[in-house]
Amino acid sequence: MLIFPAIDLMQGQVVRLRQGKAAEKTVYSNDPVAFAKRWAEEGGDYLHIVDLEAAFTGEQLNLECVRRMAAAIGIPCQLGGGIRTEEAAQRAFDAGVARVVIGTKAAENLEFVTTLADKFGSDRIAVGIDSKNGMVSVKGWTEESTMKAATLAVKAEEAGAGTIICTDIATDGMLSGPNIGLIEQIMGLVRCQVIASGGVSSSEDVMRLAGLPGLYGAIIGKALYDNRIRLADLARRS
Numbered sequence: 001m002l003i004f005p006a007i008d009l010m011q012g013q014v015v016r017l018r019q020g021k022a023a024e025k026t027v028y029s030n031d032p033v034a035f036a037k038r039w040a041e042e043g044g045d046y047l048h049i050v051d052l053e054a055a056f057t058g059e060q061l062n063l064e065c066v067r068r069m070a071a072a073i074g075i076p077c078q079l080g081g082g083i084r085t086e087e088a089a090q091r092a093f094d095a096g097v098a099r100v101v102i103g104t105k106a107a108e109n110l111e112f113v114t115t116l117a118d119k120f121g122s123d124r125i126a127v128g129i130d131s132k133n134g135m136v137s138v139k140g141w142t143e144e145s146t147m148k149a150a151t152l153a154v155k156a157e158e159a160g161a162g163t164i165i166c167t168d169i170a171t172d173g174m175l176s177g178p179n180i181g182l183i184e185q186i187m188g189l190v191r192c193q194v195i196a197s198g199g200v201s202s203s204e205d206v207m208r209l210a211g212l213p214g215l216y217g218a219i220i221g222k223a224l225y226d227n228r229i230r231l232a233d234l235a236r237r238s
Contacts, residue, residue: 001209001210001215001216001217001218002045002046002216002217002218003043003044003045003046003206003217003218003220003231003234004044004045004046004047004048004078004195004217004218004219004220005039005044005047005048005219005220005221005224005231006048006049006050006197006219006220006221006224007032007035007036007039007047007048007049007050007069008049008050008052008221009032009049009050009051009052009053009062009065009066009081010022010025010052010053010062011053011061012030012032012062012065013027013028013029013030013032014027014028014029014030014031014032014035014225015027015028015052016028016221016222016225017052022052022056026225028225032065032068032069033065033068033069033072036069036072036073036077037072037073039224039231040073040074040075042230042231042232043231043232043234043235044075044231045075045217046075046076046077046078046217047069047073047075047076047077047078048077048078048080048197048219049066049069049077049078049079049080049097050079050080050081050101051063051066051079051080051081051082052081053081053082054081054082054083054088055080055081055082055103055104057082058082058084058088059082060081060082060088060091060092063091063092063095064095066079066092066095066096066097067095067096070095070096070097071096076097076098076099077096077097077098077099078097078098078099078100078101078126079092079095079097079099079100079101080100080101080102080103080126080128080165081101081103083100083101083102083103083105084102084104084105084112086115086116086119089116089120093120093124098124099123099124099125099126099163100116100120100124100125100126101126101127101128101165102116102125102126102127102128102161103127103128103129103130103138104138106127106128106152106156106159106161107136107138107147107152108138110155110156110158110159111159113125113127113156113159113160113161114159114160116160117159117160117161117162118160121162122160122161122162122192123162123163124162125160125161125162125163126161126162126163126164126165126195127152127153127156127159127161127163127164127165128165128167129149129152129153129156129164129165129166129167129186130167130169131149131166131167131168131169131182132144132168132169134148134149134150134182135147135148135149136148136149136152137169149166149182149186150185150186150189153166153186153189153190154189154190157190157191157192161192162192162193163192163193163194163195163216164186164190164192164193164194164195165194165195165197165219166182166183166186166194166195166196166197167197167198167219168182168197168198168199169198176199176201177199177200177201177205178196178198178199178200178205178208178209178218179198179199180208180209180212183196183209183212183215184212187212187214187215193216193217194214194215194216195215195216195217195218195219196209196212196215196217196218196219197218197219198219200218200219200220200221200223200229201223201228201229202223202228202229203229203233203234205223206218206220206229206234
């Protein structure tokens with residue numbers, strides 16, 4: 001299982017939002033490149049970057065920052081937030097990321113996933129499924145759709161996504177433990193790569209996820225920034 005340290009960007013800063021709420025923001029650093037280097041040096045396998053402003057507005061305001069981060073480290077990056085056009089995906093790839101994460105647009109238009117998969121390759125396209133009570137949330141978690149998360153996972157794979165990122169909003173940033181049941185449900189429905197996101201609070205949580213047969217990766221955010229988990233410790237235990 002790969003470890004994906006998370007870096008959430010807003011106004012060029014490293015931040016974390018509690019349950020995705022912009023009003024509940026904690027600023028950790030004004031130097032995202034330094035954090036990218038730190039997580040890579042400490043043993044992260046793949047950097048997970050979210051452009052929060054793009055997620056909320058669709059405007060990619062942090063691409064230059066992403067470019068500097070990708071150039072500074074020796075591990076691949078994936079970028080989510082505001083990838084709603086082919087041009088937005090191309091700009092992300094031009095900035096040096098290996099994979100883009102489609103959220104809102106995938107829930108609204110699965111043909112868009114197919115278009116990107118055909119153009120860039122399924123291995124470079126992930127669909128981020130952010131759910132609350134089993135239902136998909138969109139537009140930076142500000143709106144709830146009428147589609148079940150499990151349904152979207154199946155449809156996203158059929159549309160060409162090579163990776164599904166499963167996030168339970170109720171646990172994100174709460175350090176309450178991952179929603180293992182939701183992750184197992186999604187994994188039971190698709191054959192593509194599945195990444196678990198949300199709620200990881202301890203090395204024990206990571207080990208629980210690593211025990212799920214076939215889970216591709218786990219995204220860790222707040223627990224790293226609050227020093228509840230050290231990447232070097234995970235490397236020693238794996």
